[in-house]
Amino acid sequence: MRSRFRIKKLNWSTLIIVAAGVIEMFLLMLGGIKMLEFTDSSQFCGQLCHTPMTPEFKAFQISPHSRVECATCHVGSGASYFMKSKVSGIPLIVATVFNTYPRPIPTPVLNLRPARDTCEECHWPQKFSDDRLKTYVHYSTDEANTKNEFQLAFRVGGGEGPTANAIHWHIASKVWYLPLDEKNIEIAWVGVENTDGTLTQYYSSQFQDQATADKIDAGKKVMDCLDCHNRATHIFKSPDDLVDEAIIQGRIDGTLPFIKKKAIDALDVTNPSFAVTESKIAALDGFYQQQYPQVYQQKKAAVTQAQTTLTDLMPYVIFPEMRTTWQTHENDLSHEGCFRCHGKLTANLKQPTTGLITDDCSVCHYTLSGSPDNAPTIPHPIEGRANCLQCHGASGVKPFPSNHAGKANSSCTTCHLPGLVARSVPHVIQGNSDCLQCHAAGGSRAVPVDHAGRGNDLCTGCHVTAASPKPLSGTSIPHSLQGVTECLQCHGAGAFVAYPLSHAGRGNGTCLQCHKAGTSVSALSGPSTTHSLQGISDCLPCHGKGAFKAYPVNHNGRPTTSCVLCHAARASAPSLNGPSVSHVTQGVTDCMQSVCHASGGMKPVPTKHAGRQNSTCLLCHKGDTR
Amino acid sequence: MNETGKQDNPVEGEATKPVGGEGLVHELLGLIRKDRLVKLGLVVLVLTTVLVVFVNMSTLPFDKPFVGLALFSLLPVFFVVGAIVFVLAILRH
Numbered sequence: 001m002r003s004r005f006r007i008k009k010l011n012w013s014t015l016i017i018v019a020a021g022v023i024e025m026f027l028l029m030l031g032g033i034k035m036l037e038f039t040d041s042s043q044f045c046g047q048l049c050h051t052p053m054t055p056e057f058k059a060f061q062i063s064p065h066s067r068v069e070c071a072t073c074h075v076g077s078g079a080s081y082f083m084k085s086k087v088s089g090i091p092l093i094v095a096t097v098f099n100t101y102p103r104p105i106p107t108p109v110l111n112l113r114p115a116r117d118t119c120e121e122c123h124w125p126q127k128f129s130d131d132r133l134k135t136y137v138h139y140s141t142d143e144a145n146t147k148n149e150f151q152l153a154f155r156v157g158g159g160e161g162p163t164a165n166a167i168h169w170h171i172a173s174k175v176w177y178l179p180l181d182e183k184n185i186e187i188a189w190v191g192v193e194n195t196d197g198t199l200t201q202y203y204s205s206q207f208q209d210q211a212t213a214d215k216i217d218a219g220k221k222v223m224d225c226l227d228c229h230n231r232a233t234h235i236f237k238s239p240d241d242l243v244d245e246a247i248i249q250g251r252i253d254g255t256l257p258f259i260k261k262k263a264i265d266a267l268d269v270t271n272p273s274f275a276v277t278e279s280k281i282a283a284l285d286g287f288y289q290q291q292y293p294q295v296y297q298q299k300k301a302a303v304t305q306a307q308t309t310l311t312d313l314m315p316y317v318i319f320p321e322m323r324t325t326w327q328t329h330e331n332d333l334s335h336e337g338c339f340r341c342h343g344k345l346t347a348n349l350k351q352p353t354t355g356l357i358t359d360d361c362s363v364c365h366y367t368l369s370g371s372p373d374n375a376p377t378i379p380h381p382i383e384g385r386a387n388c389l390q391c392h393g394a395s396g397v398k399p400f401p402s403n404h405a406g407k408a409n410s411s412c413t414t415c416h417l418p419g420l421v422a423r424s425v426p427h428v429i430q431g432n433s434d435c436l437q438c439h440a441a442g443g444s445r446a447v448p449v450d451h452a453g454r455g456n457d458l459c460t461g462c463h464v465t466a467a468s469p470k471p472l473s474g475t476s477i478p479h480s481l482q483g484v485t486e487c488l489q490c491h492g493a494g495a496f497v498a499y500p501l502s503h504a505g506r507g508n509g510t511c512l513q514c515h516k517a518g519t520s521v522s523a524l525s526g527p528s529t530t531h532s533l534q535g536i537s538d539c540l541p542c543h544g545k546g547a548f549k550a551y552p553v554n555h556n557g558r559p560t561t562s563c564v565l566c567h568a569a570r571a572s573a574p575s576l577n578g579p580s581v582s583h584v585t586q587g588v589t590d591c592m593q594s595v596c597h598a599s600g601g602m603k604p605v606p607t608k609h610a611g612r613q614n615s616t617c618l619l620c621h622k623g624d625t626r
Numbered sequence: 627m628n629e630t631g632k633q634d635n636p637v638e639g640e641a642t643k644p645v646g647g648e649g650l651v652h653e654l655l656g657l658i659r660k661d662r663l664v665k666l667g668l669v670v671l672v673l674t675t676v677l678v679v680f681v682n683m684s685t686l687p688f689d690k691p692f693v694g695l696a697l698f699s700l701l702p703v704f705f706v707v708g709a710i711v712f713v714l715a716i717l718r719h
């Protein structure tokens with residue numbers, strides 16, 4: 001009986017073809033596995049999607065997690081997450097192909113795997129870490145690229161249960177929070193689950209209306225690694241940090257003058273393109289050739305090396321196509337991150353200052369040596385001055401910057417260490433309250449450049465009076481000051497009663513600080529002249545040293561301009577005129593020739609003219625100049 | 627197979643085929659020579675083999691992601707072409 005289903009007899013041809021097909025399928029399966037591995041690779045994410053992922057990929061390459069594939073954190077393991085990531089990646093591919101992706105790439109990544117499924121694959125939060133020492137090395141932008149180094153110890157901590165402490169207590173315990181925005185910057189509520197099962201709650205005074213029970217239940221999140229380490233891998237370093245690292249590593253010669261300044265100028269994030277940055281880097285040659293030709297001759301290779309290094313650093317700083325800079329994305333592993341809650345939320349809304357989540361810096365870190373480069377040292381003694389905020393609070397005479405708002409006295413010395421104490425004031429201050437009269441810029445004892453803009457009220461904050469201050473006084477002025485304003489005319493450098501060398505550079509305004517007019521001093525005046533001063537500009541031909549009517553010895557050295565300070569013309573004094581000369585005076589220079597007007601000459605001068613010189617004749621006797 | 631040990635020849639005029647492995651090779655070669663679909667299938671198989679061996683042994687696809695994209699893009703092409711060719715070939719035979 002025939003079967004209803006006719007089965008063709010299989011021949012070898014068919015078997016061969018089927019076998020080939022099976023082999024083909026097997027090979028395609030192997031290839032497919034490799035293809036999936038390729039799509040999960042960092043090269044696929046960062047280099048294939050070249051332009052949109054450039055900033056993130058570049059930051060990733062120099063980060064601590066550069067050997068961890070992108071998919072490890074962004075996809076994770078398991079078939080469901082795999083499918084989710086591939087499906088959610090389709091719109092991204094479309095956006096990449098059609099160039100519709102946003103610039104910059106917005107953060108945070110909304111569909112990122114929870115930290116407890118990614119970070120905690122390798123890092124376990126219960127691990128206790130002791131204090132972690134970190135050394136910060138920073139080079140200044142001065143000519144010598146001055147190195148500043150300080151060491152900060154971080155209380156990392158961790159642990160489990162009731163023994164958990166320090167920074168990683170936030171992970172070891174269950175800390176809930178209610179963010180008001182996607183980036184978790186504004187926090188309205190924090191709830192800490194205590195070991196006894198109770199919940200300690202903190203509220204923001206500013207956003208207390210938004211921390212209702214419903215909203216808390218609906219929107220609360222538990223703190224995880226990424227709440228602080230949101231930039232665990234895509235860490236954008238500033239040009240400042242990158243250049244510092246390059247100098248430390250020797251890739252940039254730190255002995256080149258101003259190299260730090262020129263380097264960060266070249267890597268300016270506002271540069272619109274790589275071409276502009278490259279031109280600034282190339283300009284280093286010209287700068288050293290012109291400003292430091294000797295250095296350029298000796299260290300040309302170092303300059304070239306610096307240029308090469310800066311060119312290598314350029315792609316890690318500037319991302320003009322993506323409109324991204326190192327400042328674009330927040331890094332919550334910073335004071336800004338900590339102070340989202342610390343110093344802001346309080347357990348007692350009625351008295352916010354009590355029950356505040358502490359903002360004491362020493363809770364998280366402490367300084368071992370040096371001080372942060374941007375934290376000025378304290379230039380005055382601190383003994384007896386525990387209340388820093390009295391002068392440096394928001395309403396003090398020298399208020400701190402706005403980013404110090406909310407900080408307590410106890411945190412000041414965490415960053416600001418006592419440095420060189422300001423010089424003491426060597427003179428009595430009483431009666432000399434206007435410090436700027438002598439110490440202003442351009443004054444006889446000008447303050448340093450960094451004191452620019454400071455008023456009198458700040459001086460004694462740092463400069464205390466010396467143990468034995470000297471009175472700020474000099475010799476009394478022996479004459480009245482009435483009508484006298486220009487002391488330097490008689491007493492300036494080189495003048496006939498010049499001041500001492502120690503007074504060099506002092507202006508008229510400073511004289512009276514020390515020199516007071518004595519009591520019952522006479523006015524600065526001498527005998528009136530017996531003749532009118534009209535037409536007389538030079539007193540010395542008649543009254544100078546050795547002249548026929550020489551001034552007293554104590555007038556020696558005085559210039560003619562000083563005469564009128566004391567000697568005024570008497571009212572109705574006759575003009576200095578004598579009989580006119582009856583002959584032509586042109587070519588006649590020696591009036592006192594013996595045949596003319598000398599004693600015994602044809603027409604001798606009157607006896608009262610005895611001793612007068614030729615140069616004085618024409619002062620009174622006007623000649624016929626025909 | 628008939629009483630003499632030789633295979634029945636369904637096609638008139640065709641010479642009697644040898645049996646065993648040698649016969650298989652002859653059949654395969656004959657198949658490839660005569661049938662274009664089989665030829666195409668063989669080409670697809672060879673290309674797939676070369677491609678899969680290359681992507682597994684070489685780091686070029688990862689070092690140059692655009693090359694990798696081009697290579698891996700061929701896999702679905704081979705899958706589709708291969709599926710069509712092999713199914714048609716099987717149906718024909």
